[in-house]
Amino acid sequence: MPQQDKQPISPDMMIGILKATMPFQVVSEPLLRRIAAIGWKTTFRAGDTLYEAGGPADDLFIVVAGKIDHELQPGVHARRPMKTLVEGDVFGWAALLEKVPNRLAKAVCTEDALVIRINGEELLKVLESDPNAGDVVMSRFATMITRDYTVPDLIAQLRGIHRKLHARDPQGMNVTLYRVSRWLKSPKPYLMLIGLSIFFGGWYLFVEVLRLPRFREMPGITTVVAEWMSPNPTYGLSIYTGEYYQHILVSIWRVTQAFFLATALGVPLGLFLGWSRKFKDLVFPVFETLRPIPILAWVPIAIVMFVATESAVIFLTFLASFFATALNTMLGVESIDESYVRAAYCLGSNERQVFLHVIVPGSLPFIFTGLQISVGVAWFSLVAAEMVSGQYGLGYVINTSYTTVKYPTIIIGMITLGAVGYVTSAMVRVAGDYMMQWRLRELAMGAN
Amino acid sequence: MSENHVPRPVVASGEIAVRGVSKSYGEAHLAREVVKDCDFTIERGKLTVMIGPSGCGKSTLIRLLAGFEMPDKGSILLDGQPITGPSRDRLVVFQETALFPWLTTWDNILYGPRARGEVTPQTLEFAEFLLNKVGLREFRHKYPTQLSGGMQRRAELARAMINNPQIMILDEPFRGLDAMTKELMWEYYANLYEESGRTNFFVTTDIDEAVFLADRMLIMTNIPTQVRAVIEVDVPRPRRLADMVTSDRANAVKMEALAILHEEAMKSFSRGSKAAADFVEAYARRSAKA
Numbered sequence: 203m204p205q206q207d208k209q210p211i212s213p214d215m216m217i218g219i220l221k222a223t224m225p226f227q228v229v230s231e232p233l234l235r236r237i238a239a240i241g242w243k244t245t246f247r248a249g250d251t252l253y254e255a256g257g258p259a260d261d262l263f264i265v266v267a268g269k270i271d272h273e274l275q276p277g278v279h280a281r282r283p284m285k286t287l288v289e290g291d292v293f294g295w296a297a298l299l300e301k302v303p304n305r306l307a308k309a310v311c312t313e314d315a316l317v318i319r320i321n322g323e324e325l326l327k328v329l330e331s332d333p334n335a336g337d338v339v340m341s342r343f344a345t346m347i348t349r350d351y352t353v354p355d356l357i358a359q360l361r362g363i364h365r366k367l368h369a370r371d372p373q374g375m376n377v378t379l380y381r382v383s384r385w386l387k388s389p390k391p392y393l394m395l396i397g398l399s400i401f402f403g404g405w406y407l408f409v410e411v412l413r414l415p416r417f418r419e420m421p422g423i424t425t426v427v428a429e430w431m432s433p434n435p436t437y438g439l440s441i442y443t444g445e446y447y448q449h450i451l452v453s454i455w456r457v458t459q460a461f462f463l464a465t466a467l468g469v470p471l472g473l474f475l476g477w478s479r480k481f482k483d484l485v486f487p488v489f490e491t492l493r494p495i496p497i498l499a500w501v502p503i504a505i506v507m508f509v510a511t512e513s514a515v516i517f518l519t520f521l522a523s524f525f526a527t528a529l530n531t532m533l534g535v536e537s538i539d540e541s542y543v544r545a546a547y548c549l550g551s552n553e554r555q556v557f558l559h560v561i562v563p564g565s566l567p568f569i570f571t572g573l574q575i576s577v578g579v580a581w582f583s584l585v586a587a588e589m590v591s592g593q594y595g596l597g598y599v600i601n602t603s604y605t606t607v608k609y610p611t612i613i614i615g616m617i618t619l620g621a622v623g624y625v626t627s628a629m630v631r632v633a634g635d636y637m638m639q640w641r642l643r644e645l646a647m648g649a650n
Numbered sequence: 651m652s653e654n655h656v657p658r659p660v661v662a663s664g665e666i667a668v669r670g671v672s673k674s675y676g677e678a679h680l681a682r683e684v685v686k687d688c689d690f691t692i693e694r695g696k697l698t699v700m701i702g703p704s705g706c707g708k709s710t711l712i713r714l715l716a717g718f719e720m721p722d723k724g725s726i727l728l729d730g731q732p733i734t735g736p737s738r739d740r741l742v743v744f745q746e747t748a749l750f751p752w753l754t755t756w757d758n759i760l761y762g763p764r765a766r767g768e769v770t771p772q773t774l775e776f777a778e779f780l781l782n783k784v785g786l787r788e789f790r791h792k793y794p795t796q797l798s799g800g801m802q803r804r805a806e807l808a809r810a811m812i813n814n815p816q817i818m819i820l821d822e823p824f825r826g827l828d829a830m831t832k833e834l835m836w837e838y839y840a841n842l843y844e845e846s847g848r849t850n851f852f853v854t855t856d857i858d859e860a861v862f863l864a865d866r867m868l869i870m871t872n873i874p875t876q877v878r879a880v881i882e883v884d885v886p887r888p889r890r891l892a893d894m895v896t897s898d899r900a901n902a903v904k905m906e907a908l909a910i911l912h913e914e915a916m917k918s919f920s921r922g923s924k925a926a927a928d929f930v931e932a933y934a935r936r937s938a939k940a
């Protein structure tokens with residue numbers, strides 16, 4: 203085969219061409235740029251043979267202009283072996299096949315042509331560096347080959363690489379990592395930083411610079427931070443005092459107990475509410491009567507009901523979480539597509555199995571939404587609940603600091619509460635990702 | 651494993667007799683008859699294809715065959731026994747059936763045997779065999795959302811086949827696939843059927859699909875539906891798509907079926923049905939092309 207000379211091509215032109223092809227259409231700009239960096243251009247004259255079947259499969263080609271006749275050899279069993287390739291068509295994909303070192307087709311130039319060529323191995327390396335995008339490119343190659351030539355066996359091999367690329371199949375922390383990497387690539391983290399800066403900047407400005415009358419009693423951010431970081435805090439609470447951590451631990455322990463109790467009772471209740479019409483008719487009216495009652499309204503009853511204050515606090519923290527979990531779980535069951543249930547019956551499941559193997563996994567996404575809300579409202583309720591308790595907890599810190607006029611300590615308590623609450627809610631999310639690996643692709647497609 | 655050795659447990663194929671079945675939906679004067687005095691037999695070991703215009707009542711018949719609903723009148727018998735509810739001996743792949751998104755391809759395929767507590771080494775071997783047959787070996791650990799539409803349908807077929815039902819019932823299983831993938835699916839499916847030799851009932855609206863797959867073709871009237879004609883498609887198996895295109899017999903069957911479908915649509919058309927008007931037009935275009 204005459205080795206036509208490779209010439210460099212401007213990246214912008216190359217990106218424009220890649221974007222017009224089926225496999226690379228949806229690839230992000232930065233990745234296209236990296237692919238463009240390994241591309242060359244070559245011209246062929248009418249009558250030139252680009253390659254013969256059996257020759258080494260090294261480069262992948264893209265037609266920029268001209269015409270090329272492409273004929274798959276009979277052994278490939280393509281239903282449509284002949285195709286004339288024109289602008290935007292991609293060929294020479296044997297270079298990407300796992301077990302195919304040689305060309306499967308003959309390619310002859312029939313009208314002077316300008317083509318782009320990319321070394322297959324190099325392209326695979328670039329794609330491997332971004333498995334999610336690489337995966338998409340490979341599956342689009344497969345679709346293209348099916349559509350243009352109908353050769354099923356080859357698809358499996360192409361997908362073979364795609365599988366290798368995706369050797370990190372959804373497992374372990376991949377869903378979370380994927381979420382995080384996508385988050386980092388989006389403008390969200392920067393907007394978040396800007397938002398936080400505006401908030402703290404505003405606080406500083408209004409309280410300490412402008413000294414607005416409304417904020418006269420409010421401690422400034424510098425006062426709070428100084429107190430928080432001080433080895434000898436004026437009001438007795440900072441990151442150097444053991445008491446600070448004791449408050450945090452006590453609150454975490456209470457929220458944990460309340461959360462697990464709410465999950466253990468709320469999930470089954472929600473599942474049964476969604477599963478059995480009769481049970482729902484029996485229980486749901488009571489449930490909906492109790493659910494809107496604010497936590498503060500439960501305080502007297504809680505004190506009367508529980509002798510130990512600790513139990514009362516946990517009960518109060520538990521309530522709203524329990525309602526959120528049960529309600530979301532019920533919605534999850536109700537949102538399951540009836541056809542999954544029917545399919546399961548057809549395949550020989552009995553009612554118990556349908557419940558365990560269809561209803562439970564099918565409602566998991568909703569259950570985890572419920573659990574995230576649940577953890578959030580648990581912290582919410584905690585402050586109200588800790589008004590009841592005598593000793594420790596972040597809510598307790600906020601309440602007593604108010605009555606004893608330790609204003610900076612109130613703010614320290616509030617910020618700590620927010621931060622710890624955020625971390626626990628993130629943990630629930632990670633656990634959910636871990637249990638629902640099957641949603642990876644769904645997430646990648648932007649469903650959530 | 652040799653091609654001929656199929657690790658399949660031996661179960662007799664079934665035969666279904668539909669006798670004078672009627673089904674209506676809605677109450678009193680709002681009632682609408684969807685199936686009316688319908689009679690047909692799904693013969694043992696054959697692939698029977700039911701073809702009829704959209705909305706004529708095919709899926710309704712399938713729900714009756716599956717046992718999820720009962721006929722208002724008439725009876726449905728499996729090997730002489732009346733059908734009383736869903737059962738694994740009639741495996742139904744509904745029009746809207748999908749793989750369980752929370753299970754991998756492999757776990758989806760094994761769902762049935764596991765649910766019934768029937769997983770033996772032979773079952774696993776058969777699962778492996780089917781997985782190969784439908785070309786999804788490399789995808790056993792993928793979740794459905796990671797498969798293309800055609801792959802999902804193939805996995806559904808495997809998930810149904812592994813149960814070795816006495817009868818397989820499929821309601822437009824290849825709907826929504828592009829023409830090319832559809833043709834591939836026909837070959838996969840025809841091959842699976844030819845190897846299993848068990849009773850299959852296949853519902854479609856696509857005349858090419860029907861002619862390619864069928865041993866017997868049931869052509870349905872518009873709503874309320876009945877069997878309008880039965881055509882034996884006596885084209886030898888195994889069939890190849892390329893041969894079917896050039897087969898005189900296949901083309902004759904196709905023309906015959908089209909003529910009946912056309913006539914059927916004309917009747918409803920004259921009764922003022924918009925759907926029928928569309929249908930007449932569509933088929934006029936198709937037969938002009940053929």
Ligand SMILES: Nc1ncnc2c1ncn2[C@@H]1O[C@H](COP(=O)(O)OP(=O)(O)O)[C@@H](O)[C@H]1O
Nearest residue numbers: 675676684703704705706707708709710711873
């Ligand atoms: N459960 C139901 N209640 C009321 N009408 C129904 C019901 N199921 C089907 N139908 C009506 O029966 C007709 C036939 O539907 P279907 O059996 O799905 O047709 P096909 O599968 O042939 O397209 C439609 O007009 C539909 O509206």
Ligand SMILES: [Mg+2]
Nearest residue numbers: 708709745821
């Ligand atoms: Mg239907």
